Amino acid sequence: MDSLIEMGPIRPPSEAQSLLIRVTRNCPWNQCEFCHTYKGETFSIRSLEEVQKDIDQAKEIADQIRQLSWRMGQAGKIDQTLLRHFLSQPKAQNPAWQTVAGWLYFGGSQVFLQDGNSLMRKTGDLVAILRYLREKFPSIQRITSYGRARTLAKKSVKELKELREAGLTRIHIGMETGYEPLLQYIKKGVTAEEQITAGRNVVASGISLSEYIMPGLGGERWWREHAVESARVLNQIDPDFIRLRTLYVRKNMPLYQKVEKGEFVRPSDDQIVIEIRLFLETLDSIHSTVVSDHILNLLEEIQGRLPEDKEKMLALIDRYLAWPKKKRFQFRVGRRLGYLRNLDDLDDQNLLLRVDQIIQKVQRSIREEQGKDVPEQEIEKEIHALMENYI
Numbered sequence: 355m356d357s358l359i360e361m362g363p364i365r366p367p368s369e370a371q372s373l374l375i376r377v378t379r380n381c382p383w384n385q386c387e388f389c390h391t392y393k394g395e396t397f398s399i400r401s402l403e404e405v406q407k408d409i410d411q412a413k414e415i416a417d418q419i420r421q422l423s424w425r426m427g428q429a430g431k432i433d434q435t436l437l438r439h440f441l442s443q444p445k446a447q448n449p450a451w452q453t454v455a456g457w458l459y460f461g462g463s464q465v466f467l468q469d470g471n472s473l474m475r476k477t478g479d480l481v482a483i484l485r486y487l488r489e490k491f492p493s494i495q496r497i498t499s500y501g502r503a504r505t506l507a508k509k510s511v512k513e514l515k516e517l518r519e520a521g522l523t524r525i526h527i528g529m530e531t532g533y534e535p536l537l538q539y540i541k542k543g544v545t546a547e548e549q550i551t552a553g554r555n556v557v558a559s560g561i562s563l564s565e566y567i568m569p570g571l572g573g574e575r576w577w578r579e580h581a582v583e584s585a586r587v588l589n590q591i592d593p594d595f596i597r598l599r600t601l602y603v604r605k606n607m608p609l610y611q612k613v614e615k616g617e618f619v620r621p622s623d624d625q626i627v628i629e630i631r632l633f634l635e636t637l638d639s640i641h642s643t644v645v646s647d648h649i650l651n652l653l654e655e656i657q658g659r660l661p662e663d664k665e666k667m668l669a670l671i672d673r674y675l676a677w678p679k680k681k682r683f684q685f686r687v688g689r690r691l692g693y694l695r696n697l698d699d700l701d702d703q704n705l706l707l708r709v710d711q712i713i714q715k716v717q718r719s720i721r722e723e724q725g726k727d728v729p730e731q732e733i734e735k736e737i738h739a740l741m742e743n744y745i
């Protein structure tokens with residue numbers, strides 16, 4: 355069923371409760387080697403009328419849901435009972451109704467502007483969209499967007515301030531790395547200097563800034579440079595948030611060809627943990643909040659504000675690294691299967707038993723297929739493949 359509101363394919367994990375308003379389609383760059391999201395799609399800017407029509411549609415749906423709430427004696431409140439009742443109606447089968455209903459249930463206060471680089475739009479257009487959104491939904495408290503560093507390096511602080519005043523509260527930049535040769539290798543289309551200029555522009559405008567770093571992206575060859583140079587660039591920006599999103603190479607990514615040729619070797623999960631340690635250690639004199647909120651990250655608990663929580667984050671990593679090999683293996687498997695989130699979860703004997711059972715099952719099936727026992731890393735590779743479902 356076609357949605358009554360056009361929606362793009364992705365949003366940052368932190369925008370799970372946001373209403374998605376698509377202001378551009380796809381990515382104007384679309385060349386990054388580790389990115390598959392918009393491959394084969396063409397970038398376009400949606401007309402102001404189209405975007406406003408979607409906002410009107412969302413408003414119409416929201417009004418109808420609220421009216422239903424009043425009719426059910428819930429005074430406009432959207433709780434689970436109302437949500438269930440509403441979602442059982444035929445019209446609620448349309449994705450737009452489901453999206454708006456879910457959004458209202460979570461408070462109706464956050465919006466994310468899609469797709470990959472909404473800041474490509476003229477500042478005046480974006481200001482108009484932001485004002486229109488705020489006018490139709492006074493409940494909105496946060497509006498965020500992805501922005502490419504190259505685009506943001508060209509926006510003046512004055513323009514960014516206009517966007518902030520119109521209601522843009524946060525920009526997410528996929529920085530990935532600050533290491534110049536790696537930026538070229540992955541075809542990011544931006545230099546480290548541009549990353550710094552872009553980040554500083556956003557910070558100076560008063561818009562909250564979230565920078566994404568991709569652990570593992572340096573491969574075995576450049577893991578040290580990747581960690582140190584990324585931290586060096588961030589030290590000069592001091593963003594509000596530093597978010598970790600670990601590399602996972604899928605078959606539909608250009609980087610996969612390099613993996614196949616043996617030109618790029620993804621570090622093991624444990625090597626990536628060591629890389630993150632070096633990265634955190636090198637972050638200096640900044641006040642960012644570090645967040646590890648992506649399912650692909652092994653250690654979700656790495657979280658805290660710099661500088662005061664740095665030692666706590668390093669201690670968590672050291673605790674994991676100090677575990678015996680078998681325990682680390684069990685944790686990695688349990689995490690990939692979605693049974694475990696935190697290091698302490700491994701103390702739960704029931705969870706541990708389930709993890710061991712899965713390991714034995716995978717071991718058995720590989721043995722049957724190959725007629726021999728295989729090392730732990732082969733089993734882990736099988737389980738790693740499950741991560742594909744999460745992206």
Ligand code: SF4
Binds near residue numbers: 383384390
């Ligand atoms: S700029 Fe972002 S959306 Fe575009 S190709 Fe690169 S990672 Fe993907």
